Amino acid sequence: MAKITINDTTVEVFKDATILEAAKELDGVYIPTLCHMNLESFNVEHHVGSCRVCMVDVEMGGRSKMMPACCTPVQDGMVVKTNTPEVIQARRIVLELLLSDHPFDCLTCPKNLDCELQALAREFGVDHLSYKGEMSKYPVDTTSMAIKRDLDKCIMCRRCETVCNEIQTVGALSGYGRGFKAVVAPAEMKNLDKTNCVMCGQCVNVCPTGALTGISFNKKVWAALSDPNKKVVVQVAPAVRVAIGEEFGLEPGTDMTGRLVSGLKKIGFDAVFDTNFSADLTIMEEATEMLERFKKNENLPILTSCCPGWVNFLEFQFPDLVNIPSTCKSPQQMFGAIAKTYYADKIGVKPENLVVVSVMPCQAKKYEAGRPEFAHDGVRDVDYVLTTRELARMFNEAGIDISKMQEDNFDNPLGESTGAAVIFGVTGGVCEAALRTAYEWVTNKELKDVNFTAVRGLDGIKEASIDIDGTEVKVAVSSGLGNARKLLEKIQSGECQYHVIEIMACPGGCINGGGQPFIHAETDILEQRMKGIYAIDIGKEIRKSHENPYIQKLYKEFLGKPGSEKAHHLLHTEYYKK
Ligand code: SF4
Ligand code: SF4
Ligand code: SF4
Incomplete structure (x- = not known):
């Protein structure tokens, strides 16, 4: 000591x-x-x-x-x-030096009022710059479908590099160049679309300035909302509802579901739907696929596939394993496919005149929505993706304070959901939701305790063994891509004993997605968001996906049965070696 x-x-x-x-x-x-x-x-x-x-x-x-x-x-x-006055003066000089090579476009910067450099300059009363000299001038990189890089705003803190290399083990960013020309960038100063970046957005979450931000679709969504020839519907992912309140001064984990729906209706969406509905749908298809693979005892373990950041990671880094994830599309994409067929037909609107907007905690979902395979006859299943932060900005632009709104309900037929769906928002949730349904389908008995607590919590890797009618099912759950790598290497070396593996790219799952309100790696906030998710689950009357009456209706009226040819055509996909 x-x-x-x-x-x-x-x-x-x-x-x-x-x-x-x-x-x-x-x-x-x-x-x-x-x-x-x-x-x-x-x-x-x-x-x-x-x-x-x-x-x-x-x-x-x-x-x-x-x-x-x-x-x-x-x-x-x-x-x-x-x-001491000397210490304060030293810090002020440091800030002035940082600002001497920083563009002064705070008012139009996407990080305006969220920028740590700007906040410190205000805190230390920096009211002029004593140092003038050469300024960096790099082209802004908007080549990625999710992440924007503006190197002129980089202060070389290297937070992004640590997160990308040490936590995610992707290695898309590193220190490059020397002296005044030093920056953090992809190797050989390539643009981000020419790298193996998986678009998880974890670097955006930690960047203190506007050097790394998300590619925004806000203006396109406003334009769609004002187009009289379009019907614009929106879906909201589970993790958004327990975090967006933070943007309006509320505690992390506050359940904003009802107020969020009111706000979205006020903004002008023609219908407000829930991604939780399609999370229930995902479970119907994924549990069916899981049980088929169990029965045949082939192609195990089955890996969950609802996280596009993780899917990207697999395609780039483990191309020999692209046949093992579930073929189910993510809930976002299942929603889009159903909205542009079943729902469009119900309301008599041509798919090309129906605009589907997603509100996601995620940057990678922007990329996922743009994948070539997620369009039918040239019409995209999901047109625009907004992150939680970007939606909060839209509310602010419209002068809507959702913290003060009355609660409202999602619209139907794509708005009803169960407790199993909301837990998709946190690490372990997809696995738990699938087990709730698989157990009852296999045993034909009621699952009395639906809480699979062994797969809960923020640990990077969790393991559990579940008894389903005398058969032991071994599951593993990981979040953060460095942890995923460990499990995938076990599969490659033949050491893996698991039957089911859930992987989420962001540490903690979507509650910590790259588009959530900034938390500066505060795990207490993640705990609160996680508690918020499980509280919503407990509060639901129905907590198993296969009991969702609107899902049952969808199969009866449109899809046939889980795993049908139509379900395969609309709700399943494949993965590619990159
Ligand atoms: S988005 Fe993820 S993978 Fe891409 S550079 Fe950032 S941290 Fe790395
Ligand atoms: S986190 Fe942002 S400011 Fe820091 S090195 Fe990376 S790009 Fe630059
Ligand atoms: S964990 Fe969630 S937020 Fe993060 S990349 Fe995956 S889907 Fe997106």
């Missing part, structure tokens, strides 16, 4: 702690950070010390100097001052 004094208070901490970590032990001590990111819960270190915003005055052996708190280890007897 080492004893150090911070602002006249002495604290004892582990010798390998940094000054920043030691300061966190004390109430009332504030050290600003920018490049720093706490990834302890993911067992990943990120002590880059590149921005120098966390400067503190350190006195050791009679000498005092300015040191960055985030990457300076404590030493016994160290005396640290965090708030």
